[in-house]
Amino acid sequence: MTPNVIPCRKISRGKAQGEVIISHDPLSFLGGVDPDTGNVRDRGHELYQQNISGKILVIPSGKGSTVGSYVIFQMAKNNTAPLAIIAQEAEPIIATGAIMASIPMVDHPEEDFLEILTNGDLVEVDADSGIIKIKK
Template structure:
């Protein structure tokens, strides 16, 4: 299944989807050393985002979250790509400075955790294996 979105940060990635149905805060919500979700309100708490196609509605929280995304990349535990419904400034900035492919304006309800996903952010395309 092909989904269309809008490029936020260019690049291509492929991997297994990790999907949250809730907004995500990177500051305090994700451990920058391990890439594990620690937000107690998250529906993916305890999951590692390392190498995954991280899918969620939108970011929330402090602007420092952008630097947490950059730290994740520097520590080798960042997601391979980020797919969101709405790219707000925090996550968009983080993806750009970390060089993580990111696409927004995607119907994330069509993606499930565990599916294999290819992201071509340059074209704004998401290919989901069914």
């Protein structure tokens, strides 16, 4: 049975609800995502040519340069950022970017969400309470 509520750790406060876009690959925002469009432009990435804007981004972690934090911040200014980020492990680059951009972010879920969630699922990220609610 799929749990409807998954406890996790708060990284960046806030709440957001939306459609999930999942990657099993870590994501680099610097060079990997176009901040003007929200399209993933890393040719070797699972989400290549897909748009993460206005979605709940589900990733194992981030990777790459610290400048990736500023790319996330720029995406928020451009209205091309994800609504929220769910990660298995929030490394400092994406965590800092989410905090700077006021994007709700959680990590360390108590369930393997990469196995539970599928693209297009509706979820609510309540980082203030440290939970993910699956709406499916």
